[in-house]
Ligand code: IPM
């Protein structure tokens with residue numbers, strides 16, 4: 001039923017599919033919803049949640065990774081909030097491929113957006129780096145590369161066996177990812193062009209810049225395509241964005257040495273997977289790192305990137321901030337930028353003023369108390 005504001009204006013309402021998933025997933029999603037509910041009340045929006053029990057327990061019970069209808073049902077939602085996938089009693093790969101990757105692929109969530117932002121100097125493992133130095137976004141291509149499952153075995157199980165795993169890079173897939181990244185670089189700097197920028201237009205001393213992270217010196221087919229598409233699209237459509245290139249190995253070095261050089265980074269699926277774990281560490285750890293699997297025209301899915309942490313399950317020690325931040329990214333995707341900003345500000349306040357650490361069991365508060373603190377700050 002549609003709600004109404006006092007003024008008689010219908011409330012904005014969004015349907016949210018919730019997959020708590022495995023391990024600590026349900027615990028952190030509970031806290032994210034607690035915070036989302038406070039933010040939606042404050043900003044006059046309504047979130048209608050529908051729960052799905054996909055994950056390891058359901059698989060062990062039913063022997064079915066995802067029910068037949070799952071994808072078509074989830075497609076009816078604008079957004080999905082996901083806790084974690086990965087169960088200690090299920091062979092690695094089954095749930096990850098059968099649930100997480102399948103949803104990313106079948107819902108064409110071709111962008112994996114992972115902000116890397118340090119909220120408090122105390123939680124950065126890098127000496128002398130603070131919040132002004134670590135504030136960039138990684139755009140990871142999320143539907144292609146080495147993740148498509150293309151390849152196979154020949155002579156499997158014999159001494160002559162061959163395993164081939166192919167990286168798929170389509171011009172269409174690469175271009176749509178690049179465009180998203182260029183647009184984001186533009187948006188982060190309020191649409192201000194790179195050329196002729198005045199110092200006062202420069203955010204935190206940085207200019208709108210997109211770095212392509214690749215391996216053009218070795219992967220001379222895949223990243224040749226990426227590099228050509230990058231410069232052609234950039235030159236034609238985004239001359240206002242400075243284009244920069246870094247090899248993936250060098251990128252990991254710069255993350256540690258000069259993270260302040262980065263603004264927006266775009267890369268393929270596997271490199272994006274790897275560099276965002278390092279990104280999570282320099283922003284304070286898995287407890288705070290969130291991401292969005294985005295289909296700009298369809299259903300997008302938001303998640304803490306840290307996994308199901310089985311050893312912490314049910315102990316009320318896991319950090320829910322990554323899931324709470326994922327909720328913020330979800331609101332931002334829905335166009336509720338003020339509510340999203342309010343959540344981020346509340347997270348920043350909680351991190352700076354309350355928490356002893358961002359690591360599980362060391363925060364100085366329980367999982368639910370951290371949720372309460374952020375909710376109160378909103
Ligand atoms: C991630 C994870 C997944 C990935 C795994 C669980 C399949 O590491 O979201 O980064 O590799 O994409």
Ligand code: MN
Pocket residue numbers: 273274277
């Ligand atoms: Mn990963």
